[in-house]
Amino acid sequence: MTRVDAAAPAAGASGSALMERAGGAVAAEVANGWPDARRILVLAGPGNNGGDGFVAARKLAEAGREVLVALLGDRESLKGDAAVAAARWTGETGPLPNAPFEACDLVIDALFGAGLGRPIEGAAADAVSAANASGLPIVSVDVPSGLDGATGRPLGDACVRASLTVTFVRLKPGHVLTPGRSLCGRVVLADIGMPEDAVAGIGARAFLNRPALWRDQLPAPSIEGHKYSRGHVAVWSGPELSTGAARLSALAALRSGAGAVTLLGQRAALKEHAAHLTAVMLREAENDWAEFLTQRRVSAVVVGPAAGPTERTAKALTEAIEAGCHVVMDADVFSLFAGRPDDLAALIARGSGQVALTPHEGEFARVFGVDKTASKLERARAAAARSGATVLLKGADTVVATPDGRATVADNAPPYLATAGAGDVLAGLCAGLLAQGAPAFEAASAAVWLHGEAATAVGRGLIADDLPGAIPEALRRMEERAAG
Numbered sequence: 001m002t003r004v005d006a007a008a009p010a011a012g013a014s015g016s017a018l019m020e021r022a023g024g025a026v027a028a029e030v031a032n033g034w035p036d037a038r039r040i041l042v043l044a045g046p047g048n049n050g051g052d053g054f055v056a057a058r059k060l061a062e063a064g065r066e067v068l069v070a071l072l073g074d075r076e077s078l079k080g081d082a083a084v085a086a087a088r089w090t091g092e093t094g095p096l097p098n099a100p101f102e103a104c105d106l107v108i109d110a111l112f113g114a115g116l117g118r119p120i121e122g123a124a125a126d127a128v129s130a131a132n133a134s135g136l137p138i139v140s141v142d143v144p145s146g147l148d149g150a151t152g153r154p155l156g157d158a159c160v161r162a163s164l165t166v167t168f169v170r171l172k173p174g175h176v177l178t179p180g181r182s183l184c185g186r187v188v189l190a191d192i193g194m195p196e197d198a199v200a201g202i203g204a205r206a207f208l209n210r211p212a213l214w215r216d217q218l219p220a221p222s223i224e225g226h227k228y229s230r231g232h233v234a235v236w237s238g239p240e241l242s243t244g245a246a247r248l249s250a251l252a253a254l255r256s257g258a259g260a261v262t263l264l265g266q267r268a269a270l271k272e273h274a275a276h277l278t279a280v281m282l283r284e285a286e287n288d289w290a291e292f293l294t295q296r297r298v299s300a301v302v303v304g305p306a307a308g309p310t311e312r313t314a315k316a317l318t319e320a321i322e323a324g325c326h327v328v329m330d331a332d333v334f335s336l337f338a339g340r341p342d343d344l345a346a347l348i349a350r351g352s353g354q355v356a357l358t359p360h361e362g363e364f365a366r367v368f369g370v371d372k373t374a375s376k377l378e379r380a381r382a383a384a385a386r387s388g389a390t391v392l393l394k395g396a397d398t399v400v401a402t403p404d405g406r407a408t409v410a411d412n413a414p415p416y417l418a419t420a421g422a423g424d425v426l427a428g429l430c431a432g433l434l435a436q437g438a439p440a441f442e443a444a445s446a447a448v449w450l451h452g453e454a455a456t457a458v459g460r461g462l463i464a465d466d467l468p469g470a471i472p473e474a475l476r477r478m479e480e481r482a483a484g
């Protein structure tokens with residue numbers, strides 16, 4: 001955003017006009033959201049975030065609220081647009097230390113925004129603690145002060161916990177990545193008239209995961225098509241007592257629109273599958289899995305869900321790569337490659353299909369190690385670059401990243417999606433979309449979004465078994481979004 005701000009004047013927008021609209025948007029949210037908040041305390045910092053706070057103070061006072069600005073530092077040190085905004089504020093201004101929280105109904109947090117470069121300390125840190133402890137609603141300008149907008153993590157111990165965050169132009173990763181998403185409260189994105197040229201010019205590589213990004217890349221069923229032209233997915237099953245995960249993957253692949261799905265495994269496992277399945281085909285595959293993949297035109301494969309970290313699984317994976325299939329690697333594959341990311345990359349490099357890795361944080365750490373300094377976005381990008389695969393790093397804020405650095409961050413998964421087997425469904429969805437011809441980044445991003453929507457459609461009480469049946473509703477929502 002700093003680069004967008006810097007490009008704004010050249011694109012024809014004055015900083016002062018943008019600040020006026022930014023502060024105005026904050027004031028409007030407070031006025032509409034808290035009609036009964038009579039006394040408002042604005043915590044203003046030394047930069048442009050504070051400038052937005054001065055504008056909001058003026059607009060709210062004009063609307064009849066009692067407003068006090070508590071300023072960090074002195075007025076004379078303010079510069080540029082912030083100095084102009086402060087000069088136009090004729091109401092009461094006091095020092096930040098000992099700001100009178102107890103006499104107020106609501107706090108506007110305009111201490112630091114995009115310019116925060118180090119942990120908040122001293123009087124500002126005390127004010128952040130007091131604001132959080134006050135129990136008052138807090139409306140943060142741009143980002144909760146203390147949060148790093150690029151990573152979603154607080155820069156130090158002091159960080160505002162907001163009820164509402166009003167941000168401008170575009171969401172930043174920190175609004176969506178955890179714990180930032182929780183610290184922001186509800187997020188409102190306000191249009192402040194930033195010229196599109198200034199935004200487009202920076203060539204953003206990380207996007208909020210939305211159908212508009214990938215919808216056009218998902219092939220629609222064609223009138224000339226037949227089941228195999230809609231993609232054939234093969235799922236490698238676990239043994240007799242571990243069949244559920246592969247079944248969930250297979251059902252999700254079929255629901256995603258793949259024309260045919262076959263589960264392959266040992267005879268005893270197939271008997272278990274047969275007791276539950278109708279449309280999914282079954283095939284014994286102790287020795288001829290490789291042959292099956294090539295002869296039956298299998299386009300995408302899922303290996304890993306409850307497969308067991310065994311020689312058998314490793315062989316099935318290698319053969320799928322060598323057969324040139326698209327491959328989704330999940331679950332036990334990450335145990336097979338624990339601490340061996342370069343061996344995984346070497347295997348992936350041998351294939352001609354696309355590969356998506358779908359680890360949760362624990363599985364990710366097992367293969368790629370732990371890096372406490374990097375954000376989730378950076379970690380997923382680094383793993384994608386290292387492995388040569390698209391990496392789908394799961395969680396409340398699932399990130400999909402490609403080796404060339406493109407990335408999506410999802411915000412539509414409800415917390416009750418964290419239920420046993422949900423990840424197996426996701427792997428199958430991803431394989432189903434790959435089999436139909438979607439490129440890996442789009443297939444993985446679409447799978448994540450559809451997975452979240454399917455869960456929301458079911459609601460609380462969700463179990464993974466419900467998810468495949470809710471995929472048609474998720475697809476319907478996708479079309480609805482794409483249409484308007």
Ligand SMILES: NC(=O)C1=CN([C@@H]2O[C@H](COP(=O)(O)OP(=O)(O)OC[C@H]3O[C@@H](n4cnc5c(N)ncnc54)[C@H](O)[C@@H]3O)[C@@H](O)[C@H]2O)[C@@H](O)CC1
Nearest residue numbers: 005018019022047048049112113114115116117118119142
């Ligand atoms: N320039 C633009 O186009 C727009 C900018 N806007 C606002 O401008 C904000 C960014 O403004 P700035 O770049 O001035 O940055 P901030 O206002 O976030 O903070 C920068 C100031 O804080 C100081 N500072 C940084 N870390 C500190 C710390 N830990 N302790 C004490 N002081 C610290 C810096 O030295 C600088 O004086 C955005 O978040 C947004 O609120 C909006 O007005 C919309 C338009």
Ligand SMILES: Nc1ncnc2c1ncn2[C@@H]1O[C@H](COP(=O)(O)OP(=O)(O)O)[C@@H](O)[C@H]1O
Nearest residue numbers: 394395396413414415417418420421422423424
């Ligand atoms: N707090 C959360 N909010 C929303 N979704 C979550 C949360 N935690 C996990 N998930 C999602 O739940 C799914 C769980 O998958 P996974 O961990 O692989 O479980 P399993 O192996 O049992 O299938 C993933 O899609 C993940 O993104």
Ligand SMILES: [K+]
Nearest residue numbers: 112141143145
């Ligand atoms: K702020």
